[in-house]
Amino acid sequence: MAETYDFIVVGAGSAGAVIASRLSEDPKCRVALLEAGDRPPPAEAMPAACASMQLNPETDWMYTADAGKAGRGLHNRRMPVPRGKMLGGSSGINYMVYVRGHPGDFDNWAAQGAEGWSYNDVLPYFRKIETFNASNEITVDREAHGEEGPVSVGVRSPVIPASRAFVEAAGKAGIPQGDYNGRDRGGAAGVASLVQTNTRKGVRCGTYRAFLEGVAEQRPNLTIITKAHTTRVLLEGANGDLKAIGVEYLDAQRRTHAIHATRDVILSAGAVGSPHLLMLSGIGPRRDLEAVNVVCRHDLPAVGKHLKDHIHTALAFHAPGYGLTMADVGVSAGPDALRAPAGPLPANSADDANLSPELAALKAESERRIAEWMETGSSLIASSMYDGIAFFSTGLGDTHSHDGQIGFLPVGFDQAFFEGPLNVDTTRYFGEGAPHLAVDRENIIILANPVLPRSEGEIVLESADPMQPPSILMNYFGDPYDLKVMVAVMRKALAIADNWPGPNKPIWQVPPELAKKHGYTPGETPSDALLENLALHFCTTVYHLTCTCRIGDVVDPRLNVYGIKGLRVADASIMPEIVSGNTNAASIMIGEKAAEMIARDHGVKLGQFVGP
Incomplete structure (x- = not known):
């Protein structure tokens, strides 16, 4: 007879680990947490080692995507889409840039019909998540931060001088210093700061370490099943009266198992995994399902649609005297x-x-x-090297939030990083032999990152075989508006470089083939055409896939899947709109809020309730 639990959580990532941990705070509540990966490897602890876990099938789903109109300078025009495959999920493989989003992002969610998801609604959960480590290096809205949460947040140690210079240069370029995770992220001028990272004493603090490791994973009422590849949700009833009663999964030896839930099945498999599982279970667009011989149990057209992601264009600079070398790292x-x-x-x-x-x-x-x-915990390796950040409004459209983000890396990385995790053709970007990428060369990178894209992609079911990944169609720059915003953000990034403090300004390394094509001479103002071409060739994902099971289309504001009893989705896929910044903090918040909603609906006693 199959094992039976009160709740089954599929995916132990940024949201799922939180949900399982919180629900199991009630000793009377039996929770099963399924994860396709295993416990994190030692490299997960070292912030600077995050790229080493990409392209590793033990820790990364290793998806790739159709880059739409972008990707012209990538090998085979394929965009890598790393997704964490371990306890902690993508919070164990990401770059630990801890950004909540603009208050206007969440108010916009509520305005679109996501009742209970306004900024005032979600702020208590952000506070509950966090223990904030104060620093005199940054401006802080102290009342907006938490003091007793499981996720440790603070500024890297030691602070790299070039990162301070970036914040100063951003100020000279019109972006003042402030707390980008505060209650007021600033007006149109925006805010610049050193990065707040989710680390504890120089060690990654993802959701495995924050919510599962130690006490939670030893609870007798929490069963964690690793190396469990969930293949479908088990449904009973007929269309119009369907109920989720459990899940089926394959273990490491490819043996099939089934477990049952008496209350809810919660999908927290991410913006790729959750819609994929729904479609494999017969829940999704009827035409797409029947095209691959999956019986449609419930026609839900928006499953897998409305995919949004952030992209950034890396502007590489030679920075003798203050850029770090890869050899030193x-x-x-x-x-x-x-x-x-x-x-x-x-x-x-x-x-x-x-x-x-x-x-x-x-x-x-x-x-x-x-x-x-x-x-x-103090070291160059105590950060992913994404150490400076700025947000601002380009003035091209959206007024509820900032549409531009600029990141700063005080190191230029090397050929292996660009060719491997990023899939960039370095010969085309940096020239024959890629001299800019020598390990002893002092470089920096400024990342131009539009954060309110209008282009939408989709996750498409390719096969009824659950071991075959779906197609990921990014459709970058499908809406030409996004390219205009990208150019505006790139120009602001170049303005920051032009305002660099001290006598030695960063020297922009324009891809030789594009410089030749557009007649660019070093030191002159680049044309819009050059910047557009640079983005179309060499922009890369920021790993922020969202919106594929969004509130209002696939789930209701309490995250119940429309038309299916006992089934919820809780991860980045439920965002009605992508937040204007890195998405991991918001994903953890979704897990925290989801756990409380589920607990209230089922009379589960959490250690603390912070919502109404």
């Missing part, structure tokens, strides 16, 4: 990061006995740095 990551074939140390540590005095000293320094990080 590698030394801070420990001796294993310096081993062959990419590094100077032998591939086998047993050969270290024969090191030259110079390499022995390098290894000793690397050991000292990694030990300091482990002991104090």
